[in-house]
Amino acid sequence: MNTAQNMPTLKHVVIIGGGIAGLSTAWYLQRYVQEQNVEIRYTVLEAESTWGGKVKTTYLENGTAQPYVVECGPDAFLTRKPWAAQLADELGLSNEKISVQPTAKRIYILNRGRLDPIPEGVHLLVPTDIRAFLRSSLFSWREKARILSEVFIPARKDETDESIEAFVKRRFGCAASQKLAEPLLAGIYNTDISCQSLLATFPHYRKLELQYGSLIRAMRHSMTLMKPSADKQTESAFFSFQGGTMRLVEGLASQLEGQLLLKTPVKEPLAYQQGQYLVSTSIGILSADAVIWATPAYVTAKFLVEVVPTATELLNKIRYEGIGTITLMYRREDIPHALDAYGVVVPSHENRNIDGMTWVTSKWTHRAPADQVMIRVFFGGPQTRSMLFVDDVELLNIVCRELNDILSIDSKPLTYHIDRWENGYPQYEVGHHLLIQAIKNALPPRIYIVGSAYDGVGVPDIIHGAQRCAMFCLEQLKENYYERASTY
Numbered sequence: 001m002n003t004a005q006n007m008p009t010l011k012h013v014v015i016i017g018g019g020i021a022g023l024s025t026a027w028y029l030q031r032y033v034q035e036q037n038v039e040i041r042y043t044v045l046e047a048e049s050t051w052g053g054k055v056k057t058t059y060l061e062n063g064t065a066q067p068y069v070v071e072c073g074p075d076a077f078l079t080r081k082p083w084a085a086q087l088a089d090e091l092g093l094s095n096e097k098i099s100v101q102p103t104a105k106r107i108y109i110l111n112r113g114r115l116d117p118i119p120e121g122v123h124l125l126v127p128t129d130i131r132a133f134l135r136s137s138l139f140s141w142r143e144k145a146r147i148l149s150e151v152f153i154p155a156r157k158d159e160t161d162e163s164i165e166a167f168v169k170r171r172f173g174c175a176a177s178q179k180l181a182e183p184l185l186a187g188i189y190n191t192d193i194s195c196q197s198l199l200a201t202f203p204h205y206r207k208l209e210l211q212y213g214s215l216i217r218a219m220r221h222s223m224t225l226m227k228p229s230a231d232k233q234t235e236s237a238f239f240s241f242q243g244g245t246m247r248l249v250e251g252l253a254s255q256l257e258g259q260l261l262l263k264t265p266v267k268e269p270l271a272y273q274q275g276q277y278l279v280s281t282s283i284g285i286l287s288a289d290a291v292i293w294a295t296p297a298y299v300t301a302k303f304l305v306e307v308v309p310t311a312t313e314l315l316n317k318i319r320y321e322g323i324g325t326i327t328l329m330y331r332r333e334d335i336p337h338a339l340d341a342y343g344v345v346v347p348s349h350e351n352r353n354i355d356g357m358t359w360v361t362s363k364w365t366h367r368a369p370a371d372q373v374m375i376r377v378f379f380g381g382p383q384t385r386s387m388l389f390v391d392d393v394e395l396l397n398i399v400c401r402e403l404n405d406i407l408s409i410d411s412k413p414l415t416y417h418i419d420r421w422e423n424g425y426p427q428y429e430v431g432h433h434l435l436i437q438a439i440k441n442a443l444p445p446r447i448y449i450v451g452s453a454y455d456g457v458g459v460p461d462i463i464h465g466a467q468r469c470a471m472f473c474l475e476q477l478k479e480n481y482y483e484r485a486s487t488y
């Protein structure tokens, strides 16, 4: 039954969730609608009193004209994935973008209580500059030999998924997994690599393995083929904004022309009646031609239970891990260490109470007065779960003890700020890509999902997903795609 002829001409899209996924989907929908001159209006519903979800910056007074700029969620957007930078440019924020400081361009790994730099010439997990790698103090000679013998390990030929841990151990050996992959990926994805999917995280690694028989060979080959231009060599790997990542959210919220409703949570499961979806919110029922769910997977699952129970079941399979951060401000003179890196990652076998730390004032300008330093410590991830539930005073004490042990800081911080995200990170477990495909296949026309649980947890990937989602939604509405799917 095509019920499109019964619809008012101005079709209504309801976007649920005002995090970066929901806001950027609204932005691209607005843009495509204007470009194509289509009659569509949209509403964004956000449960909280502010926009942005996990993209949140706090400004703390410090007695100077320049408050501390403290990130509560993300602090950096990957430049190599261009979608966040492009969005910033579209929003007119180009002049506010800042790059990471080049002077401190390295990361330390805690290794038996000592800080060893991540070996030079290692591209994420793969050694590409062998001479530089051989100089590394992180691995023993035996471990280095095992890592470099990767070129002789036969390629796995099938297309099934495996964990990152299994992949790294298989190709590079246990030391590479424990000392490099585990702390580095825990730092980036807040994950346990024994569960994290290779195909959802680094699909190109499997392709390179198949094509070249060895990742080292593949990466060295591609690096000789693609000599980076002078621009690329100096381009920073990450960017943010002078006023923090929140500027992206503020830029979006100020330029969206649809109906934007804060403090308006969806309350009841979605219903379907006569070709329209009925979204039950705290201020009443909204009728929608299409609904875009930009909420965490477990929230979306709860509200799809009546119209798509299969999707609910599948969405509930996406597990989340918590994460917390405590940002501490110190007088520079109180810090004995040079803080000559972006920070430290901490392997689980070091048995610490923290997962890692960012030396914020070494990484970014515009964060604290020049005579102070800002250190952001991460806790509560898969390796230190119980820390998420420790009270603030105890947390501060534990973190100060860790900072004393690792960096010999024995002064009290001038001030500090704590953030806890109980379900901070969706986990892309082995088979994730198939699970997401199954969820998308289960969704009926005009219901869409977007956000960190599906096609990438990083903000650039989420924005890319938002572009695709907005375009897909628009195309379906233009085609009067009103058939109910057989999956109901």
Ligand SMILES: Cc1cc2nc3c(=O)[nH]c(=O)nc-3n(C[C@H](O)[C@H](O)[C@H](O)COP(=O)(O)OP(=O)(O)OC[C@H]3O[C@@H](n4cnc5c(N)ncnc54)[C@H](O)[C@@H]3O)c2cc1C
Pocket (backbone or CB within 6 Å): 016, 017, 018, 019, 020, 021, 022, 045, 046, 047, 048, 051, 052, 053, 054, 055, 072, 073, 074, 075, 076, 077, 078, 264, 265, 266, 267, 294, 295, 296, 299, 323, 324, 325, 421, 424, 425, 450, 451, 452, 453, 457, 458, 459, 460, 462
């Ligand atoms: C500590 C931390 C550090 C990070 N660091 C980085 C980094 O440096 N770089 C990077 O790229 N990424 C980073 N990430 C990941 C990235 O920030 C997140 O993946 C991303 O912000 C998630 O965006 P989202 O819109 O999908 O979800 P969310 O931000 O969770 O947004 C979902 C929104 O839905 C709303 N909502 C929930 N229920 C309802 C309801 N019933 N009705 C209406 N609205 C509802 C929520 O209030 C929320 O605003 C980090 C994440 C964390 C937690």
